[in-house]
Amino acid sequence: MTLTAQLPALQVVLPMLTAPLVAFLRLPQLSWLATTVASATAFGIAVLLTQAVLGTGTLDYAMGGWPAPYGIALAIDEFGALLLLIVTGASTIALLAGKASLDQQIESARQPLFYAGWLLALAGLSGIVMTGDAFNIFVFMEISSLAAYMLVAGGPDRRALTAVFKYLIMGTVGATFYLIGIGLVYMMTGTLNLADMEARIAEVADLKPILVAAGFITIGLALKAAVFPLHAWLPNAYTFAPHAVTVFLAACSTKVSLYVLLRFDFFVFQGNLERHDVQFAGFLLPLALLAILVGSLAAVFERNLKRLLAYSSIAQIGYILLGASCVSLLGLTAGIVHMFNHALAKGALFLAVACIGVRLSRLWVDDLAGLARQMPWTLAAFVAGGLSLIGIPGTAGFISKWYLISAALEQGLTGVLTIVVIVVSSLLAVVYIWRIVEVAYFGSRDAQSPPVSEAPLSLLLPTWFIVIANVYFGLVPALPVDLASAAARSLLGHLL
Amino acid sequence: MTGNWQILAAVLLPLLGAIGIAATGTRPNLRETVTLATAGALTLIVWSLLPAVLAGGRPTAELFRPLADLPIAFEVEPLGMLFAALASLLWIVNSVYSIGYMRGNQEKHQTRFYVCFAIALSAAMGIAFAGNLLTLFLFYEVLTLSTYPLVAHKGDAATVRQARVYIGILLATSIGLLLPAILWIYNATGTLQFTSGGILAGHIDGPALGLLLFLCVFGVGKAAVMPVHRWLPAAMVAPTPVSALLHAVAVVKAGVFTITKLIIYVFGIDYLFAEPSAGWLIYAAAFTVLAASIVALRQTNLKRLLAYSTIGQLSYVVLAAAILKPLAEVGAAVHIVAHAFGKITLFFAAGAIYTACKKTEIDQLRGIGRRMPWTMAAFTIGALSMVGVPPTAGFVSKWFILAGAFQSDNFVAIFTIILSTALNAAYFLPIVFRAWFREENVAPPSNHGEAPWPAVLALTITAFLTLAFFVGNQPVLDLELQLVRPQP
């Protein structure tokens, strides 16, 4: 066994192995360092895996050496590779940038536990992405969720606690729904392996339980992914979490749930349930459109900076779903590319917020008045992230919107409606981003408020790294687009 | 990054300049030197492309390739060459003027001003040389965004409100109308490449073509065809050099340039001419010309009057393009130049007056000719050019447009041009008359003379150019006749 062949296992095991070691360290600095190194290594492994996937196609790994339906198999395809890059990348950047911010927001004695939780969230999320086993997804979903609850609860405001309680309740209900769905499918097929399930559902004569199972799984995962109207937990959880945690979770946690959702609906159910694609689209398309409109509108009227961006995330999740609900090659490519690009754009925005949060204690839009003079680099990064979110050409956001609109154009009359919604919400995005830019650049700072200096370099550098990535992937988007179109092709296997 | 280095340099040099300006922000003299040096170098580079284009060459370059068949790529053709040459040349003049104006008025945030200016110029170069619609759209948005800080320069509440109108209209129209139009075109034809004779023939026809034209014309908000003209008067809150370069040259010209380019290279003149559903454009343009002139008549603030005059003059270009005849297209191109020279002179003059004695209302200008003879002489030349009186640049372009209109017996256009000429005269000549032949009615706050010398120098140069263009327009004609001549 070469090291390369073992990489899929190491991707999860490495952060898991580090977590107990980090948890009870005496020195917070050291625990941060160990966590960051582990996360960066995980990112390196993800890069290697992506290379391998691009070279040889899907990677399989049999846990414990047991063959697939009997043991648990890992399966990493292009879709998974893309998600792994997002998860490990977001974690690494958030850690690198978040040091200063976390030192402010988490008491130093609690930091080792906090970083252990961070590693577990990382391990959980990458575990979900890689596994090919339905129940294993549940187990890792719970690891990542419990760790995420803890990370969010680390926020300094007491409202973090009520927010996280809601998150916990809705997250657990979602996971349990998923478990019910798996149970029903298992009852009818006798297997837990996704590929095996797909093959065996075809033999099931009576599909009522499968249909209900598909419903439970879709709704459960939609809850976890904060799909409108099941998004109630998200705004406050993102708002009151520590800033670095928001960067991490906003970039990847909901996307991983969407990933599982797409894998189930397309791999497992699509080929077996009659007219499943029509039902899937009919169910999710209206939700996606509503999510886009409601999320954007809520963001326009929101005055808290972080909650504003959180509402925008709800709208962006709508975009991803919108692409998926086209059930076409272009549409799925658009949705998947948007997962990547939204992670970049939101990552940049929340990093900029973290920069501001280091210097300001309140993060209402009005508090930013005139801040651009004191923190020019931070605000410039915010503007760049905002442009990517709006979808200005030359930024990553444009690429996904381009694919999305192209996909909608294929859809005929509903496509026109879709385009109208996309355009309207882009304009709303202009409004809510611009409102902040205007206040920051042309407002004047309260004379009594103490002077503010630019964010520390340790925060600015990663922020600008992501900003540049936004531009880079806006101009040279080959990597995410290639991965996404390959992923879309394999998802659509039955319909092509 | 491949292809002709001059093109890439033209786009990237102003960006480098912007960095240089930002780096030298604490030392004004050095900063202004950087600005001027960048502008000079840019002009040299752009003009060095001219011989090749005159000889029929079409240099190309490619920057990136974000989508498989949609690169960010450039191709120099006569229209773009003209626009780039004009914008780069006037940047030098404008920089000289800016130095006088900004220092004379002790404006704040001068570094931000020069940085944004340089970025805007980079965007203008990108628009001029864009080889496809996507590239054009990209730089169009960059231009919008980079000029926002210039418009909102003063930063008080009223200014910000107006600047919000400016950015709101421009972004909303471009994202809301132009982008869907681009996608539509791409979806229908599979390409966005600018091609002689257009790309739409055989793909979109009938009422759909009219609708697409609608999306394009109103999506290009910078062309200020009514009713999306509101941003232009709003943008007059900007410092005068901004109004001068951006709202007489770069931004608005980018708008009409885009429309002309779309009509020639995407729709195709002949294809559009044969399509009755596209006929509405000429009426929209004619209406804008006349309505803007009438509104201008009623203005009492000099800069607002110039703004409405600009709206009218821009629609001349759209009108000329919409005549859809070769000579009229040449006229449209020539009018871009002619109007640029004339209008920048007028704005310079308005700014010079403001710098010298803080006067902004037309009514205050009585007798000012005697205090500021150079300025008012230049103003007079600019005004005559707007009206289209020989020997000014305005006459040349109007001549071609009229010729084009007669070519197609388009009486709507002919009538509009004649009537609007009368209206132009009606709102410009009284100002000139007042300035030279009336006594001062308000005592000036100080016993002022001319504005600082760089400003006067600049407006003298542009006034001279306005006159010179009347006799020396041959190179421009040579260049632009290629538009209508079949490609070798």
Add this chain to the structure above:
Amino acid sequence: MTILLAVFLLTMLVITAVAIVRTRDLFAAVMLLGIFSLLMAANFFVLDAADVALTEAAVGAGISTVLFLGALALTAARERESGDSRWLPLVVVVIMAATVVYATFDKPALGDPNAPVHQHVAPWYLSETPRLIDIPNVVTAVLGSYRGYDTLGEVFVVFTAGIAVLFLLGSGRPGELFSRPPDELSTGGLKHHLIPRVVGKLLIPFIILFGLYVQFHGEYGPGGGFQAGAIIAAGVILYALLEGETRALAALPESALKVMVIGGALLYTLVGVVCMLMGGNFLDYSVLSTNSVAGQQLGIILIEAGVGLAVTGVLLSIFHAFAARATA
């Protein structure tokens, strides 16, 4: 007979559940929840799930009750009268119920040997385990080896919960996991009640011994690392109840808990890594010994030990975090 038992137990389950939701006395609700768990466990036992029955009893009736009581002590024992919303939830619930009942009509009946679950995968486990792993308890074989990766995940779920509870309720001082209760409370316990104290203390060694039996007998009968961990933790909790927090922490100090938690989690993971180093896949115990069956058995014993250590450590840490939190 099975059906009769099941029907009776299930009906009582429903009655208990309704009572739990209806009562406003949270204390009574927690006690009824204990009954609910016992009923559930008995039901599992009737349905042939001995391992699950043991776990449900240890966790549901034991640990869970203790944790709920700990939380009630720190919060409130009664529910306020108002604040509930009634109609909308009821509608949602009824719609959902209708959907699920719709699905049940095609389900195989209880005990149907022709049900798909009994046709695929599971028969393989039952028929191949004697050959491949050679331990009687197939549940342990599946848990420890075939789906060992799930069990690793399970250990880390518990670990995450432990970390999270310590993060939320821990002392917040460097190098000290739990906050210290004020003296008046910490000396408490049931020290002054002679009978429980004597009987309880007599029982503790047996509980621990029984836990170890469950741990190491897991390959042969119902049991394994998790159940053992819960039982041993319950034994130590009993000590804490009798003698008070301070003495319990003196008997099994923080440092020992840390060692158990880290050691358990690492033991499991490292067994997997050693398998990799020895040329197999992660958690492929066959390579641990020249004989693959012996390797499997060794691997299962080791990881079960890891599970037992980690679970004991984490459950005790959670218990102490609640119990030791000072209430001002």
Add this chain to the structure above:
Amino acid sequence: MQLLGLYNYWVFVVLLMIGFYAVIAKSNLIKKLIGLSIFQAAVFLLYISMDKVEGGTAPIIQAGVPDQIYSNPLPQVLILTAIVVGISTMALGLAIVVRIKEAYGTIEEHEAAAMDSEA
């Protein structure tokens, strides 16, 4: 017998709904968690009901009884894991409730929400 054979599933549905009702309707946070644990327990029942084979016994292989039928071990393994997940979630939930009580002085959801909207 057919109907009686599905009794397990119906009880599963009823318990699921009782738990779910408590989760969404109750304002008391501890009561919500109690509801959540009933909700999860219902799912355990669903799985364990699947594993039973008529005439079978627990899947612990008895030496010397060759024709013994054994119930299905796989759902049992899954539920062992799920029980552990359930208690972990519960512990974390209770810890959060304790912190909420300390920060707000109440464990009623609507009261806490009212306190935040005032602030």
Add this chain to the structure above:
Amino acid sequence: MFITVSIAILVTMALAIIRALRGPSIYDRILAVNMFGTKTVLLVSVVAFLFGRPDFLDLALAYALINFIGVLAVLEFFQSRSLRRELGAAQQRDSL
């Protein structure tokens, strides 16, 4: 025989549950829970014999232990709560 015994146990379990549900005092409930636990232990043992797997008596043992600990936990909870109340009352008196 086992069947008769188990039915008898089921009946007593039902009775215990009724007491636990109705209360009225807290001690009634505690006693009911304790009794219910004992009955479960019995049921498990009887059913183990009924199914012919007497080795599952292990489980019954575990239930008995857990039940004992549970009841002690409840009692401790009561004691510490009343202790805390007394302390609170004492503090109030001191502050007066």
